Amino acid sequence: EVQLVQSGAEVTKPGESLKISCKGSGYNFTNYWIGWVRQMPGKGLEWMGIVYPGDSDTKYSPSFEGQVSISVDKSISTAYLQWNSLKASDTAIYFCARLPFTAVTTIYGSTWYGFDAFDMWGQGTLVTVS
């Protein structure tokens, strides 16, 4: 079965560090980017950033750059979202999602990525900071 399975709920204190995970299975993990999306209590979806398991390339939302760290270990098909110092305002559900893409090598030798929709989501990880 193709799925993303996230780590369990966490209850932490302000100032603590935390790393949550998202493990892919049933598909070639390096053929898709993985994105992270925040949902604060009673609110909408906010895109945080994405990571490419093939080379660990990351792209962050300006709203979250410097606030979190996104990483990946392709050897175990797992992506991570990490905080060094949590705040009460980080209390939210965090979803990971799979992201299909198209890669085009430009005439300058750089790679341009065309991103599609987030086609599969993890079950979410509730992080409570209190």
Next chain:
Amino acid sequence: SYVLTQPPSVSVAPGQTAKITCGGNDIGIKTVHWYQQKPGQAPVLVVYDDSVRPSGIPERFSGSNSGNTATLIITWVEAGDEADYYCQVWDSSSGRQAVFGGGSTLTVL
């Protein structure tokens, strides 16, 4: 940064057609994706590339995109369609950024 505007709520009677809009500057030249999120569950992709249904999504779900408005259309609405719906695009104006609309709650009367 690019902004997507959705109505907070849409109400429709069972069997009727629901239309959920997503407004954005020249959104018609972008590719729009739609997600359904039921309470306590993860989002599910219901329409991608403006109007394409993923495998397993009923034909009742469709989409359109033109000008400054994209629309998710749900025909023959059922009670089980009650959920929050989010539109999403990729914005290249400031790097590659995913942008979500604020979400619309569909209520089946």
